[in-house]
Amino acid sequence: MEIGLTVGDSIDRIDATASGFEFVEFGLAEAADVPERIDDDRLRTTLEANDLGLHVHLPFEQDVATPVPEINEAIVAYQRRLLEWAGGLGARKAVLHGAVRDPHDTDLRPTTVDQLSAISNIGSDTGVEVVVENVGHQRRGLPLSVLGRLAREAGASVCFDVGHAYMEDGEDGIARFTREYGDLISHLHVHDARGRGDTHLPIGAGEIRYGELSERLDGFDGTVAVEVFTDDVDLLRDTARRVADHLDTSAFRG
Numbered sequence: 502m503e504i505g506l507t508v509g510d511s512i513d514r515i516d517a518t519a520s521g522f523e524f525v526e527f528g529l530a531e532a533a534d535v536p537e538r539i540d541d542d543r544l545r546t547t548l549e550a551n552d553l554g555l556h557v558h559l560p561f562e563q564d565v566a567t568p569v570p571e572i573n574e575a576i577v578a579y580q581r582r583l584l585e586w587a588g589g590l591g592a593r594k595a596v597l598h599g600a601v602r603d604p605h606d607t608d609l610r611p612t613t614v615d616q617l618s619a620i621s622n623i624g625s626d627t628g629v630e631v632v633v634e635n636v637g638h639q640r641r642g643l644p645l646s647v648l649g650r651l652a653r654e655a656g657a658s659v660c661f662d663v664g665h666a667y668m669e670d671g672e673d674g675i676a677r678f679t680r681e682y683g684d685l686i687s688h689l690h691v692h693d694a695r696g697r698g699d700t701h702l703p704i705g706a707g708e709i710r711y712g713e714l715s716e717r718l719d720g721f722d723g724t725v726a727v728e729v730f731t732d733d734v735d736l737l738r739d740t741a742r743r744v745a746d747h748l749d750t751s752a753f754r755g
Contacts, residue, residue: 502721504741504753505556507690507728512540515547518734521755522741524554526596526726529583531560536586545590556594556688556726557587557629564641565620565633566613567602573616581623588627594688594724595624596660599633599648600641610651613643617655632660632688635678638668645674649682662690662728664700667709671696675709679717686718689725691744701730704740714747721748 505524508514519525527544529535548555559580567573580597587595597620601613617633624631633652636642643651645666652659659682666675679686693707694700704711725748727740738755745753 502723502725502748502750503554504725504727504745505554506737506741507558507726510539512544512547514732515551515553518732518737519551519553520734521738521753522553522727524556524593524724524726526556526558526728527592528558529560531562535560536583541590555587555590555592556596556724557583557592558596559583559598561598563598564600564602565597566609566616568606568609568612573612576616577619577623580620584620584623584627584629584631588629592629594630594632594660596634596688596690597631598636599643599652600636600639601643602641604637604641604643604647610647614651614654617651617657621655621657630658630687632658634660634690635662635665635669637670638665642669645669645678646681649678649685652685653682657685658687659685660688660690661686663709663711663714664690664692664694664707664728667694668696668698668700672710676713676717683718683721686721687723689718689721689723690728691725691740692728692730693740701728703729703731703736704743711743711747714744715749718748 503523507526693702
C-alpha cells in the first residue's frame with residue numbers, strides 16, 4: 502500500500518507539502534490548453550527530486566456520457582489525449598469523475614458503461630489505470646450503487662472517496678459500497694466531513710468513523726491519496742498517519 506497527496510494543479514505545492522509521501526495526485530485543470538500548458542520538464546524534475554510517483558486527476562467538470570453520440574466520441578478522444586500525456590510522464594493511475602449529463606436517466610446507463618469501458622481501455626493502452634470516482638453528492642454524479650454496478654459492467658476500477666460517500670449517504674453508504682463493491686476499489690481519497698456540508702477536513706475533525714475502515718476494506722492493498730484542503734504540512738501528515746493506523750499499515754514514511 503502507498504499513501505500519497507493530492508496537490509491540485511500546482512507544481513509548487515509538491516515541493517511545499519509532499520515530502521514523506523509516496524506519490525502525488527496531480528490535477529489537470531479545466532483550461533482548454535491542458536495539458537499543453539503544463540511544464541512537463543519541471544513536473545518531472547520536481548517528482549524526481551522528491552522521490553515521488555505520479556497519479557493524475559482528470560478534469561473535474563467533464564461528463565463521462567451524454568445522450569449525443571458525437572459528443573461521446575469527443576469525450577473519449579479528449580480523455581485519450583490526456584491519458585497519453587499522463588502515460589508519457591509515467592503516471593500510474595488517473596482519477597475520472599463518475600459524472601454524466603443526467604445521472605437519473607436510466608436510458609443513458611448502457612452508454613455510460615460503453616464510455617467507461619472505452620476510457621478504461623485507453624488507460625490500459627497507455628499504461629495508466631483509470632479509476633472512477635464516486636461523486637454522487639454532486640448534481641451530475643452517479644449515485645453510489647449505480648456507479649458500482651456500471652463500473653463492474655465496464656470492467657473499470659474505482660476510486661472510492663470516503664468523504665464523498667459520507668456526504669451522499671452517511672456511514673450506511675460507506676458500509677454498503679465497500680461491502681458490495683470493495684473488490685473494485687483500487688484507490689482511495691481520504692478526508693473527513695460533517696453532515697452540515699463541511700468536507701475535505703483533516704481526519705479527526707469531522708464525523709466519519711475511520712476506525713472502521715480497516716474492517717470495511719479488509720485486505721485492501723491499493724493506493725491512498727490524502728485529499729485535505731490545506732497546505733499545513735503537519736495536518737496533512739497527521740491525516741496520513743491516522744489513515745495508516747486505521748488501515749493497519751506502516752505505509753506512510755513521513
